[in-house]
Amino acid sequence: VESSIPEHMREAWRKYSPQGFKTKDEFEGEVVRHIETTLARSLFNCDELAAYSGTSLAFRDRLIIDWNKTQQRQTFADQKRIYYLSLEFLMGRALDNAMLNVGLKGVAKEGLEDLGFRVEDIISQEHDAALGNGGLGRLAACFLDSLASLNYPAWGYGLRYRYGIFKQEIENGYQVEIPDYWLDFNPWEFPRHDVTVDVQFYGWVNKYTDDEGKQVVSWQDGELVTATAYDAPVPGYGTPTVNNLRLWSSKASSGEFDFSKFNSGEYESAVADQQRAETISAVLYPNDNLERGKELRLKQQYFWCAASLHDIVRRFKKTGRTWDEFPDQVAIQLNDTHPTLAIVELQRILIDKEGLEWPKAWDIVTKTFGYTNHTVLPEALEKWSVPLIQNLLPRHLQLIYEINLYFLQQVERRFPKDRDLLSRVSIIEESTPKMVRMAYLAIVGSHKVNGVAELHSDLIKTTIFKDFVTVYGPDKFTNVTNGITPRRWLHQANPRLSELIASKLGGYDFLKDLTLLNKLEPFIDDKDFKKEWAEIKYANKVRLAQHILKTTGVSVNPKALFDVQVKRIHEYKRQQLNIFGVIHRYITLKGLSAEERKKVAPRVSIFGGKAAPGYWMAKTIIHLINKVGEVINNDPEIGDALKVIFLEDYNVSKAEIIVPASDISEHISTAGTEASGTSNMKFVLNGGLVIGTLDGANIEITREIGEQNIFLFGNLSEDVEDLRHHHFYGNYQVDSELQKVFDLIKSGKFGDESAFGALIAAITEHGDYYLVSDDFDSYRKTQDLIDETFKNQEEWVTKSITSVARMGFFTSDRCINEYADTIWNIEPLAVADEKEA
Ligand code: H53
Numbered sequence: 001v002e003s004s005i006p007e008h009m010r011e012a013w014r015k016y017s018p019q020g021f022k023t024k025d026e027f028e029g030e031v032v033r034h035i036e037t038t039l040a041r042s043l044f045n046c047d048e049l050a051a052y053s054g055t056s057l058a059f060r061d062r063l064i065i066d067w068n069k070t071q072q073r074q075t076f077a078d079q080k081r082i083y084y085l086s087l088e089f090l091m092g093r094a095l096d097n098a099m100l101n102v103g104l105k106g107v108a109k110e111g112l113e114d115l116g117f118r119v120e121d122i123i124s125q126e127h128d129a130a131l132g133n134g135g136l137g138r139l140a141a142c143f144l145d146s147l148a149s150l151n152y153p154a155w156g157y158g159l160r161y162r163y164g165i166f167k168q169e170i171e172n173g174y175q176v177e178i179p180d181y182w183l184d185f186n187p188w189e190f191p192r193h194d195v196t197v198d199v200q201f202y203g204w205v206n207k208y209t210d211d212e213g214k215q216v217v218s219w220q221d222g223e224l225v226t227a228t229a230y231d232a233p234v235p236g237y238g239t240p241t242v243n244n245l246r247l248w249s250s251k252a253s254s255g256e257f258d259f260s261k262f263n264s265g266e267y268e269s270a271v272a273d274q275q276r277a278e279t280i281s282a283v284l285y286p287n288d289n290l291e292r293g294k295e296l297r298l299k300q301q302y303f304w305c306a307a308s309l310h311d312i313v314r315r316f317k318k319t320g321r322t323w324d325e326f327p328d329q330v331a332i333q334l335n336d337t338h339p340t341l342a343i344v345e346l347q348r349i350l351i352d353k354e355g356l357e358w359p360k361a362w363d364i365v366t367k368t369f370g371y372t373n374h375t376v377l378p379e380a381l382e383k384w385s386v387p388l389i390q391n392l393l394p395r396h397l398q399l400i401y402e403i404n405l406y407f408l409q410q411v412e413r414r415f416p417k418d419r420d421l422l423s424r425v426s427i428i429e430e431s432t433p434k435m436v437r438m439a440y441l442a443i444v445g446s447h448k449v450n451g452v453a454e455l456h457s458d459l460i461k462t463t464i465f466k467d468f469v470t471v472y473g474p475d476k477f478t479n480v481t482n483g484i485t486p487r488r489w490l491h492q493a494n495p496r497l498s499e500l501i502a503s504k505l506g507g508y509d510f511l512k513d514l515t516l517l518n519k520l521e522p523f524i525d526d527k528d529f530k531k532e533w534a535e536i537k538y539a540n541k542v543r544l545a546q547h548i549l550k551t552t553g554v555s556v557n558p559k560a561l562f563d564v565q566v567k568r569i570h571e572y573k574r575q576q577l578n579i580f581g582v583i584h585r586y587i588t589l590k591g592l593s594a595e596e597r598k599k600v601a602p603r604v605s606i607f608g609g610k611a612a613p614g615y616w617m618a619k620t621i622i623h624l625i626n627k628v629g630e631v632i633n634n635d636p637e638i639g640d641a642l643k644v645i646f647l648e649d650y651n652v653s654k655a656e657i658i659v660p661a662s663d664i665s666e667h668i669s670t671a672g673t674e675a676s677g678t679s680n681m682k683f684v685l686n687g688g689l690v691i692g693t694l695d696g697a698n699i700e701i702t703r704e705i706g707e708q709n710i711f712l713f714g715n716l717s718e719d720v721e722d723l724r725h726h727h728f729y730g731n732y733q734v735d736s737e738l739q740k741v742f743d744l745i746k747s748g749k750f751g752d753e754s755a756f757g758a759l760i761a762a763i764t765e766h767g768d769y770y771l772v773s774d775d776f777d778s779y780r781k782t783q784d785l786i787d788e789t790f791k792n793q794e795e796w797v798t799k800s801i802t803s804v805a806r807m808g809f810f811t812s813d814r815c816i817n818e819y820a821d822t823i824w825n826i827e828p829l830a831v832a833d834e835k836e837a
Contacts, residue, residue, distance in 0.1 A: 020062035027104070027111040030058035051117045052095070052125035055108065056187040059098045060233075066102075067233040067242035073829060074153040078319060080328060080826045081153040082819075083312055085342060086335035087304065088137030088284070089144070089158050089245060091129040092652030094188045094232075095122075096492055097145075101235040127182050128651050130164035131247075133288035133610075134568040135678050136374055138652065139452075139812075140335055142678075145485040146816040148236030148243040149512065151828040157308040159300060160189075160230045160247035163283040168610050168649040173626035173751075177286075177613050188232050189247070195229035197307040198253050201299065205395050217352050219395040224253035225277045227307035237487045237511060240831055248307045252277035287612045288568045289380040295392065298384055302393060305342040313349055323356060327367035331824035334371045334446070337382045337438035343369055343445035344396045347403070352395070362406070370823045371442040371449050372480075374675050376456070376464050377572065386434040400436055404428055407444050411471055425467045443468050443476075448823045452482045453676035453697040455717065480819055481700055482676040483812035486514050489682045494660040496536045497686065501804075504529065515808030520801060530797050537663070537687055537800070544661035548606075548645055554633050557640045560602035561790050564683070565666035566650050566658055569611040569618040572673040576759060577772050578607070578666055579625050581779055582644055583741045586632055589641055597641055601787040604643045608650035608658065620759050622646065627750040655682070662688035663796075664711070664786055668779070670770045671695045672717030681810040687800040691782055693775070701810070705803040713782040714775040723774055727767045734764055735776045 005013065021027045035041050035054035046054075074081065099105035109119040132138060140156065147154035166177040203222025210216050227248040234243040252274040279296065280303050291297075316329055334340060343365060350361035375381070389397045404427040415421055427444065429435040443449050443465065451457030457479030461469050469477060491498040491511055502508045504523055510516040523529045541558040549555050565578050582605050589597060607625050611618035629644035647654065659665075665683040667674070667690055674696040684690060684701060692698040693714040702710050715723060726732065734742070742760050746753045763772050790796055808814075820826050 018061065018065060020065050021058060021107075022104075024107050024111045024114070027058060027107050028114055030061065031055055031111065031115060034058060048117065048121050049125050051112065051115065052122045053185060053187065055112065055122055056095050056098075056126070059095060059102070059104075059108075060187050062102060062104075063098060063233045063235055063242055066235070066240045067244070069240065070242045071244065073831070077153070077829050078329075079153060079829065080331060080824070081155065082147070082331045082333060082824045082826050083308070084140065084143060084147075084154065084156045084333050084335065085305070085308060085339035086137070086140040086156065086158055087301070087338040088132030088335075089129075089140050089156060089247075090132030090134075090137035090652060091141045091144075091232075091245075092488070092656075093123065093126040093128055095126050097488060098235055100487065100492055101149075101237045103238065124653075126653075127184075127186075128164075128653050129182065129186075129188070130180055130651055131158065131161050131284055133165055133284070133286065135676070136288070136336060139482055139678060142483065142485040142488075142812040143816060144234045144243065144245060145237070145487060146483075146812040148234045148241050149239060149485075149487070150813055150816060150820075151236065151239055151241045151831055152243075152816065152820060152826060153829050154243050156234070156243075156245040157304065157311075158245070158247050159281050159284075159304050160249040161281060161284040165284055165610065165651075166286055166613070170622070170626060170646060170648050173623050173630070175611055175619050175622050190231045192229040192231055195311070197227045197248075197310045198224045199227055199303050199306045200224055201302070201392055203394065205398060217395070219352070223273075223277075225250050225280060225303060226253040227303060229307075229311070241829075246308075246311070248281065248304055250277050250280035250303060286610070287615075289375055289377055289570060289572075290612060290615070291380060291382045292614075293384065293388075295388060298388060298392060301338055302341050302345075302396075305339050305345050308339075309342055309345045309349065313346075323350065323354065323360075323364060326364050330368055331826060332369050333819070333824070334369060334442055336372065336374050337442050340371075340382075340438045340442045340445070341393075341396065343441065344399050344403070347399055347445075348395060351399075358402075358406075362403075365445055366447050369442075369446040370819075371446040373439065373449060373451055373456075373460055373465075376459055376675070377673065381464070382438040383429065383435040384438065386428070386436060389436060400427060400441065403441070403444060414471070421467060421470070425471060439464070440468075443472075447476070448478055449476060450478045450480045450823065451675065452480065453700060454479055454481060455672070455694075455699050456675040456696060459672060459717070478822060480815055480823075481809075482678050482681070482697060483810050483815035484678055484681045484685070485812050486511050486685065488656070489659065490685055493656040493682075494536075494540065494686050496539065497533075497660065500529075500532055500536060512813070513808075514811035514813065517805050517808050520805040524798050524801050524805075530794075530801070533687065533801055534793065534797050537661075540661040540686075541663075544606075544657055547657055548647070551648060552645055554629075554643060554645060556604045556643045556645065557602060560604045560640060560643070561663045561787070562604050562606060562661055563664045563666065563786075564606045564608075564658060564662040564688075565668075566606070566608035566647070566655065567677075567679055569609045569615075569621055571617055571621075571762075571770050572669055574668050574670060574770055574772060575607060575609070575621050575625070576770075577668055577775065577779060578605070579621065579628060579644075580738060580741045580772070580776065581783060582632075582642070583628060583744060584737060584780060585642060585783075586628075586638070587740055587744060589638055594637070597637070600641050601790055602640045602642070603787075604645060606645045606647060606658070606662075608647035608654070610650065617758065617762070620756060624745075624750065624756055624759065631750055655679070659683055659688070660686045662686070663790065664689050664691055666690075667692040667695075667698055668714070668775075669693055669695045670720065670775075671715055672720050673770075681807070684803050685807050685810065687804050689786075689796075689799055689803065691779075691786060697810075701807075704809050705806045709799045709803045711782050711786055713778040715771060720771065723771055724767065724769065732768075734768075735773045737780065738763075738773050738776045 021030050031054040034057040041050045099108050112119050144156050164180040164182050167180050169176045201222050206218045206220050230247045232245045234245050280299050346365050350356040427440045451460050461477050505519050545556050545558045625646050632644050659682045665688050667680040671693050677696040691711040745756050
């Protein structure tokens, strides 16, 4: 063990090395100390924010101790690590999670009470870490939780955006975006000013032969931007493992070619350079499932890939191993194509800096990388224009062409004279301008490619990557169905349900082995258990109703059926189908007599989600939902029979309130468009039932919980293409009940009808690409069935419990173990003193 401190002096270090609090008294001592000294506040001006800060600092101290030990242990163990590269980590709040993972929430609750605070109020002071858009970013966060909980040596690498996903406000029914500056006080991050990497952009490539006759390639000039590491601890549940999430922040480099301007008196322009550099990590692009090809986005991608790879290579080189051993030490997973440049960057390092021969370097590269595809939507597949890359990363463009050349030669040898195949699989698309197809580059540069649910993994093999199955054979392509962490999405979000389950299963082991939930099945006839189950759901609904009243001013009846659709607003996710269904329900209710209306099962339709700021159609959908809500919620004839709520600013911490409170949640994408979906899993795990299409993970959820426990509807993915064709070439007619909905909107009932013209025309005139009309009838009928079923609470609760009992498969722990075994080839690192959770 190397250390700069001589052995005989280390005793003092050991003696004073902090242990962290364990008891309530120690906790209170730490909180007060932090408030009075770290924050320079006192008993007399300690508000909830200060109490949050003191509490977080106390827990942070505890985590740091285990974090340091984990990092040391992993370095000494010297075994293979997984590096998860993701442009998004949608972490949400950290304090509650830290309390539960170290098993000291009870201590904190009592300690805070002594100090005059309620733990829930303190927890809710925290600003969400919202460095992501939706499913992709939240999946990365669940994966980090599982990696740590399962003791895998793992690091996340991402960007430290100064602004996370925007905050959404609704004004007059329209979405307004507010910047999310989240770094004012963030106790969970540690700047590592000593860990920096200079990243190069622009410039030109110099190829020459040196004095010894060797070919040298050098990328020269351009500008340097410095990446500084900011680390955040990622605690595992019930284990001392605390992994690292490293996020890079950009600033102008003090290196070679920038600051000369200061000396030559060009102060303002030097400051402008500085600001330009800082822009790279300034803001998260707010698009989900949409790529717009902006230069700054490409800069972000390279900046982050280059810094991360430099860091990984530096760590590897310290071990003194030979390059052959790199893939035995390092696995890198690409979360979507966003980090694909990492493939090119590693090849560049090995060839240009380390002097390896091409084939050997490429062998190392492909053994190192794995690529996860998360979408088949054409508008989400990344392509970068050749001139853009040429200008920004001239050396990388050369390497991409070379990678493509070797790849196409290999294809040509196996499939001689199939010129069509060659042009179809080429990494370069021969368009004007030429484009680099990032997914193809990611496939060629990885040893495994996976989709995120069975249907999706099948679809990529038969549609977008079909030709690559021909070239490589089917084994390169695999499936790892997504999962969610039961720690945050059950234990943290729904503590009473977690406790009830633990009381039946004899402890909290199910949080580490979710398949144990199946031991609940014998209790489905237990009257008291069922009663308590239903009471917990009701209490969660009361809590959500309070939130709704506070934020929207609308009072909803917690006894009504809560029907929830919360996710990014996107035409393929079909919130328009839902709101058209709501309007249809309204029309039906208006047609009933007051007596008949009293017999109807009351319903609250709850929507939430952000629209990308430039996605006009999605914003129109939000507008319509709000306008429909205004009319229905204020119609005295309707009363409790129907309420329509749009919840502002849906994010992770709001999901923790919403998810446990649903009776039904909607996962109703056009079949074949939602790669997996993960909120479907969260809702079912919390005892909510699902209305859904046969899409993404809905299919596997159905397989696990049983068809009788889910409300499926709509066309199948294999029929979508024909239906779309028919819309254009057959005699297409809009569903007659849907037409009534359109007529009501057009009558101006929900305000200026022209605002919604495009939404209707997309269906009536432009081919109804998302099959809203085709699925409307079965959607409505399924909703009617839901009303009927909900009337029988006995049966409903049975479905709820049975479903939860069968959700074991959907833990992200299962998912991470699959990645570890079949893609990364890594092992957990044993920890001696497993703590009690
Ligand atoms: O990734 C989730 C899937 C979901 C899919 C989502 C996603 C994004 O959030 C952003 C970009 C992208 O390509 C895919 O839409 O179906 O569950 C995690 O895999």
